[in-house]
Amino acid sequence: MEKSKEFDVVVVGGGPAGSTLAALVAKQGNSVLVLEKEFFPRYQIGESLLPSTIHGICRLTGAADELAKAGFPLKRGGTFRWGASEEPWAFDFATSPKMAGPTSTAYQVERSKFDKILLDNARRQGAEVQEGCSVADVIEDGDRVTGVRYTDDAGVPHEVSAKFVVDASGNKSRLFNKVGGKREYSEFFRSLALFGYFENGKRLPQPNRRNNILCVAFKSGWFWYIPLSDTLTSVGAVVRRELAEKVQGDPEKALYALIDECPMISDYLSPATRVTEGQYGEVRVRKDYSYHQTAFWRPGMMLVGDAACFVDPVFSSGVHLATYSALLAARSINSVLAGTVEEKAAMQEFETRYRKEYGVFYEFLISFYEMHRDEDSYFWQAKKVTRAERTELESFVELVGGVSSGETALTGAEELAERLHGNSAEFSSAIGAMAADKGEWAPMLQSTVVRSAMVEGSKVQMQAQLGEDAEEETPLFHGGLIPSPDGLSWVPAPVE
Ligand code: FAD
DSSP states (O other): OEEOOOEEEEEEOOSHHHHHHHHHHHTTTOOEEEEESSOSSOOOSOOBOOHIIIIIIHHHHTOHHHHHHTTOOEEOEEEEEOTTOSSOEEEEGGGSGGGOGGGSOEEBOOHHHHHHHHHHHHHHTTOEEEESOEEEEEEEETTEEEEEEEEOTTSOEEEEEEEEEEEOOOTTOSSGGGGSSOEEEOSSOOOEEEEEEEESOOOOSSGGGTTSEEEEEETTEEEEEEEOSSSEEEEEEEEOGGGGGGGSSOHHHHHHHHHHHOHHHHHHTTTOEEOOSGGGSSOEEEEOOOEEESOOEETTEEEOGGGTEEOOGGGOOHHHHHHHHHHHHHHHHHHHHHTSSOHHHHHHHHHHHHHHHHHHHHHHHHHHTOTTSOHHHHHHHHHHHHTOSSOHHHHHHHHHTTOTTOOHHHHOSHHHHHHHSTTOHHHHHHHHTTTTSSOOOHHHHHOHHHHHHHHTOSHHHHHHHHGGGSOOOOOSSTTOEEEOTTSSSEEEOOOO
């Protein structure tokens, strides 16, 4: 058994949750070790992202510029054949004033590439990352978790100590129950997913919506259709639990049989061929993926991302919840390590905000599955669930864009900069650089205007500059905390 040095934080798993947390904690000068079982790039499902991840969190972590260079298809919204309407309907993120302008997009990503960019960024921010290392257990001292036991790629067992252990090892986590409580599976969302990849499928006709996620309901469930490049498409069927027999047997045959049930997806795939080699060559099945752990932390340990909870993929909320929970956890850890907030208060802040965001998606999704409704009714429900003072449509778009919590850190700084410096030549030319819809954001992100807006993006500044359009950072509960101006820790809310 080898004993290595002690770290401030050991992160188990280098997916979006783990790499985001590692970057945000390392950025504050804390020592971080990420232990990842696989060697990246590795396959993962979860390819359709939200603006909050790209323009909010990935900017805070420092990964946004690298993502901009990767050439991922730019997603402007979603197109749905869903509910009572026979005709497909669509939404654009740009409908929300919170995501207006350049922050109104996200990416459709090949997760092998996206996750590697995030993990490499965590390294760049100062985290030590060891791949091929599988964590088997936590080390405890009384109530407190004080480290982990893991085996490296050569099969050598290790122990490492840490002030905090964060389990970010996804839905197959071996550690999540060490935090206490239990994993509760949703009774409502008990679906199965069956998915594969196709070359040369059709694209949506409208140029601006070409890269939208397309979701198509049919008798047995619904399909996602996600363009990952000009030619490659991720296609998955989500099937109701009581129809599980449709997913039994040969997965490829089952997928084709489901495609045959759905005229719109059959049509879109009519010129396509299924990919049969490499990371996309397999038709995969996933089940029991909607759950939450009844506790998210204990002294010295936290759960983030799929290790903590996940709910149904229809609104692409998985990576959003993974990266947002990582941001919340990083703030708590940074505050405790800096000695500015007591551990219990910091952990309660993390858990309350995380459960609230998960709850908004969960509650809204339940009504979204009521297929007799039309889209206006879904928009109305979004307003009700988010309690937003926006129109119904704006409330819906903000919920499915991941920005309904009103957190400044999720909406990105460009919108602020645009409003603050709308006439600035530097900003205008930076915006111009992305006109060709190629996702070339880097010049804009390098703009000193944008950078200074980020630094200035405190609540006070937002209030002063944006007036009533700015959302105040408010505590969620009496005595609760609010994000610090740089977004990386918690501070007490001003006393009224
Ligand atoms: P993961 O991405 O699972 O990363 C966990 C990492 O931990 C992995 O790299 C793993 O190798 C590592 N690990 C595991 N065990 C250990 C161990 N013992 N030691 C060390 N390392 C370990 N989300 C979206 O945003 N958009 C979508 O379109 C979408 N579609 C989905 C479709 C389906 C059918 C499903 C089931 C999910 C979908 N999701 C989607 C959800 C998305 O896949 C997850 O929410 C997201 O990947 C969670 O990120 P994570 O970092 O928590 O975990």
